[in-house]
Amino acid sequence: MQRRNTKQRTLILDIVRAHGDHPTAEDIYRDVHEQNPKVSRGTVYRNLNLLEETGDIISIEVPGGNRFDRRCDPHAHVICCSCSAVCDAMIEHDHALDDMVEKQTGYIITRHETLFYGLCPACQKRKAQGEDATETA
Incomplete structure (x- = not known):
């Protein structure tokens, strides 16, 4: 429609x-x-x-x-485990992974996401200052 x-x-x-x-x-x-x-x-x-x-x-x-x-466009993201902030990770998207997974599983891969998890600079700073890193600014 x-x-x-x-x-x-x-x-x-x-x-x-x-x-x-x-x-x-x-x-x-x-x-x-x-x-x-x-x-x-x-x-x-x-x-x-x-x-x-x-x-x-x-x-x-x-x-x-x-x-x-x-x-x-295919690109990776970094997600803060504390405040859920998201930013782009400037790394090359690996299309070879699609082929590898297709061969292993028989699936036809239409897309994949690459996600990294960690602590963003703002939450790192709050944690270093002894504040609760789960609080958002």
């Missing part, structure tokens, strides 16, 4: 693309609401799912809820 490109969907996509980080759906909703208070939270969430389905954005599953990424 062909979906029409609504003004709301275009606004949501523009906001995701404007983010240099990996915003949550709630972050995106707040930004959308600032520009158009008539757009509901449900509209934002529904359109984020549609934009992911169409390949315009990707989502990264993290504790506490998905983060959204404007980059759809």
Whole structure:
């Protein structure tokens, strides 16, 4: 089914693309609401799912809820185990892994994700200062 490109969907996509980080759906909703208070939270969430389905954005599953990424090219992410911050890891995507897994399992691999987990610099600093590293700034 062909979906029409609504003004709301275009606004949501523009906001995701404007983010240099990996915003949550709630972050995106707040930004959308600032520009158009008539757009509901449900509209934002529904359109984020549609934009992911169409390949315009990707989502990264993290504790506490998905983060959204404007980059759809294969790339790795680093996720903070404490505050769930997400950043891109600038390493080359290894397509050879797809072939290896296909040979081992018989699956046809359509994509793979590389995720690294650790403690972000802000949480490291809080931990070093004796603060609870699970608190966000």
